[in-house]
Amino acid sequence: MRTKNTILFSLISTFFLIFLISIWKILATLQGLSINSFNIEIIFIFGFLISLAHLGIGDRIKSIYKSIIFSSIFVFCDGYLIQKLPIWYNVGVFLILYFFTNKISKYTFIGLKEEHSTQVILFDFLTLFGILFFSFVILFPFYMMLVTSFKTQIALLVNPLDFSINFGQDIKDLFKSYFVIFKSYKFGKYIVTSTIVSVGTVIITLLFAIPAAYAVARLNFFGKTFLSTSILIIYMFPAIVLVIPLYTIFSQLGLRNSIEGLLIVYTATTLPVAIYMLQGYFKSIPKELEEAAILDKLSWFGIITKIIIPLSIPAISSVALYVFMIAWNEFLFSLMFLDNPNSFTLSRAIQYLSGDAETPRQYLMAGSVVVTLPVLFIFVYFEKYLVSGLTAGSVKG
Amino acid sequence: MNNTLANTEKKTAYILTLPAVLLVFSIILFPIFANIWISFKEVELKDIRIPEPRAKKIVKSISNEPSKIKILYKLRNSSLIQEIRDVSFQDNFPKNFEIANLDSRCSYEKYNLKCEFGNWPAKYRENFQVVFETNDGSKIDKKNLKSIKPKLDGKSDNILLNTNFTLKNFKKVLFENEFVDLLLTTFYYTFFGTVGSIVFGILTAQMVNQKFYGRTFMRSVLLFPYVAPVVALAYTWELLLDPNSGTLNSLLLNYQIIETPINLLGQKYIEISILGFDFKLRLALTTVIMFEIWRYFPLAFLFILARLQAIPKELYEAADVDGASPFQKFFNITLPQITAVISILFMIRFIWNFNKFEDVFLLTGGASGTRTLPINVYQQGFAISDIGMGSAVSIVIVVLLLMFMFFYFKLLGKRVDEN
16 A cells, blocks of 8 residues: 555656646747757656655655755756756756655655545645646746747747747837837727727716616516516627628618727627626615615615715726726627728737738737737736626626 | 605616617617518628719819819719619809809709709719809819818618518528538537536636635636637637647647647648547647637636635535545535536536637638638628628527527526525
């Protein structure tokens, strides 16, 4: 039992180490280092030996010294004997090994004898593996988007794997793609259009949604249940089936290529979500406050502006941010309704840019960074509000 | 008294909801019905422009006669296919203008030129000329004259409003156009995208539910693909997967994992042999499904995490006392607690993935075996410019969707009953 558990523990931890080193090697390759093989066999042998040695030594040496010794040996063998690589790469390997040895330091021979110990180890390492794997898989495209926007076409042709950024160069050269998209491709204008459309959608949606949500939450009227179920159903209806009729109607009314047209459609598509989210919150506000207001002869307008809105600022901001993000990211309607470059939104402009096969991809990526950054910034900054919005909004997109 | 109170309440409610209801109904419900109407018609993209009579005004001075001016109107019918009936024309002139030659179709009264041009067939063009003279011999301001725009009016048939119906579109959609293939592709895309995103959602939620350093940061990172604009993400993926200079292929070539680049987004099938069996994997479709999973598993993650955090700790403590292993705990406590969330998520994501347009459109444009129903709407309506066909495909989507929703609400209703 003990031998089996020891071997299993060593295997699992070794695979984890291989994964860590491989990610580091991929990232190093993308900095232009010429690494042509993962050397998996060698890392496997080292990792296995380190895990075994760690169990064997146990508490006889302080764990911090143990970690440093193991890491140094590994770095020495991997970075100097097998392949010669720059110092920053080896520092990275050292830190990875240090992290790894620290992670395995809580496992001991005695612990391995316990019931389910292999499952516990597997679970622990799967969690660690998952965290790193998903961070890598998610952040990698974003990282590539960012670094590509700083490269030049020629540099990428010379070595398609060299994404290192030369910070020594002139600021103008470094941000060349950004200067180009703002100067030659009028991205400044598109940012303004996108902002107007998104903020406008938020304002109009809130103006329409707050009274309607209040009525659905509080007042009794004929057709209330019908209204609240149809909100849910409408909200499941996809944009793609609206596109053709809206396109024909908007063409005939001359609303295509206009911000007004986009505002109308965006507001209509986000209204059901907004009403649904707001009425849920309004229901949680104690009724007594409004009853007191009615005695004070406040009209419904007064009730909404003086009682409901101040009390539901968190919910309203969450809806506002959510609607803003939907409008900012929206692509289908802007593709259908805008064909004049003067009225493009950011998303549509990037798609238009990519339609030209000649467009260098660093421009495309610079545009992508420009459209992504505000959303990610808002998301990280207001995460608390947005997560509740996403959960309540649940199905959009 | 009570009655009047109830009445005012009702009235207020209608006033409050009316704007939202009107907007939503006119932009969402009306188009769905308009789709039905259009889908029974033979309409092309060029037909939906209403034909307009147009006039371009050109002002020419006549040499040696400064008090005279020649005005040329280039008249035309903007439509190439439809006629315009009873075209009328109006233009205003300064107070000192007298007309030198009057066309028989026109009249000039109070410095206002009015003409009745009758019917203009499709593609009609005419150069219509009038000469004016100032009655006081003063110089003519050409710019001012040009800035006054003529008004034209005419009647034409709106092809969308006539009552010629046909079943041709539906016949084409259902019996030509490889409908079965289209349906299967859509189904694969929807089903595997949904299942994949839920599986990854469970894994990540289970992961983030443990305690570790940087957990809140991890939660934000996991939501990045869901909140970032699809355009940026799709083009980044395209760049990563590009066969010629894409990072993924370059990396794989660099590590000698593959010998020739793989065109992940442009190749319809790839032959794989497992245990002697040859499979034909739909490569581009698989890649698109991967993107779909990558982009939407965060939503599943968010939902399942919220549910996981609501599971009472006592359940796990009791399991620990009983000496349950981590896997037993996961399969016997966690999984039964999240099945309800998973079933709702499955239905919601299924419906949404079924209608997903942007992702596939931006990645492959529907080429190499990734043509789903929503892509087909776009291709029929805008690439082939057959609006009627596009509408017919939309109707097929709506019908399938209503079927899904019927099951969804039935299931939901059953669950509500159970609770």
